[in-house]
Amino acid sequence: MHVLLVEDDALLGDGVSTGLEAHGFTVAWVTRAAEADRALASCHFDVVVLDLGLPDEDGLVLLRRWRRRRRDEPVLVLTARDRVAHRVDGLDAGADDYLVKPFDLNELVARLRALLRRAQGRAAPWIEYGRLRFDPGQQRVWLDQQPVSLARRERALLQALLQSRGRLLTVDELTDRVYGWTGGVESNALAVHIHNLRRKLGENLIETVRGEGYRLGSPP
Numbered sequence: 001m002h003v004l005l006v007e008d009d010a011l012l013g014d015g016v017s018t019g020l021e022a023h024g025f026t027v028a029w030v031t032r033a034a035e036a037d038r039a040l041a042s043c044h045f046d047v048v049v050l051d052l053g054l055p056d057e058d059g060l061v062l063l064r065r066w067r068r069r070r071r072d073e074p075v076l077v078l079t080a081r082d083r084v085a086h087r088v089d090g091l092d093a094g095a096d097d098y099l100v101k102p103f104d105l106n107e108l109v110a111r112l113r114a115l116l117r118r119a120q121g122r123a124a125p126w127i128e129y130g131r132l133r134f135d136p137g138q139q140r141v142w143l144d145q146q147p148v149s150l151a152r153r154e155r156a157l158l159q160a161l162l163q164s165r166g167r168l169l170t171v172d173e174l175t176d177r178v179y180g181w182t183g184g185v186e187s188n189a190l191a192v193h194i195h196n197l198r199r200k201l202g203e204n205l206i207e208t209v210r211g212e213g214y215r216l217g218s219p220p
Contacts, residue, residue: 001116001136001159002177004045005029006036006062007078008055012101016049016078019105024139025112026156026180033057040066043176045073046163047115049108052079052090060093067094074115078103113137120163127162130219132201134162141201143220148200153178157193161206161216170213 003020007013008031017027028043030036033054039045052059063075077095079086087098096118097111113136117125126135133142139155141148150158160169160177169177171190178193179185194206194214207217 001046001112001163002026002044002180003028003112004036004039004048004073006033006048006054006059007031007051008053009051016105016108020109020112023109024136024152024155024159025109026177028176028180031055033059033062036062040071040073044173046119047112048073048075049078049112050075050095052077052081060089063090063093063095074119076108076111076115078108110137116163127159129162129165129216132205132220134158143201150200151193151196153189154193154196154200157190158197158201161214165216168209168213168215174214 003025005013005017005020005027007016007029013029013031017029020027028039028045030039033056050059050063054062059077059079063077066075074096075094076097076099077090078099078101079090080101082100090098096115099108099111113125116136117123125137126133131144136159141150141155141158156178157174160174175185175190178190198206202220204218205216205220207215209215
């Protein structure tokens with residue numbers, strides 16, 4: 001899952017980003033509303049974690065603008081504003097969920113996964129594709145009910161393809177979802193992960209569209 005984290009507190013932002021990555025998320029962390037606008041305009045994100053007390057613009061104003069512009073990414077508001085009226089304002093502004101600081105990281109992770117399930121119209125916590133089952137919560141994969149060992153980047157790539165079932169993803173899109181904004185990614189790294197997934201889960205699982213990108217192929 002590719003997460004945009006909008007949080008100006010350096011200590012909290014670093015902690016949340018590190019914690020989410022440890023749970024298998026790919027995180028892009030920005031500290032200002034203007035940076036969040038640019039990030040959404042240039043990259044696909046599965047969900048946004050939004051602080052309201054940003055230095056250049058109130059988070060609710062930012063959220064309302066996103067919704068007016070028909071931006072439909074699920075948004076979880078993460079804030080110290082803990083009154084009922086604050087929560088009502090956040091939800092009415094277009095937030096999909098609201099979590100008050102201080103919070104437990106495991107609860108944040110569970111809420112983000114629930115948001116993604118709802119956005120994809122799934123009730124089950126896992127994704128099934130033919131004989132393949134992937135559980136984002138446990139970060140585990142089964143083929144024919146037998147566990148398959150995948151590296152972290154391979155799991156991130158598989159999840160991106162399963163979540164975009166049938167849609168073509170460019171190399172840049174997949175690189176963002178697998179590596180985030182870390183930079184310094186070797187040019188053949190994505191191809192290596194795709195080769196490994198095909199070897200472990202079936203040659204036809206990932207379809208190459210030459211000059212354009214990749215998409216999910218035939219179910220195993």
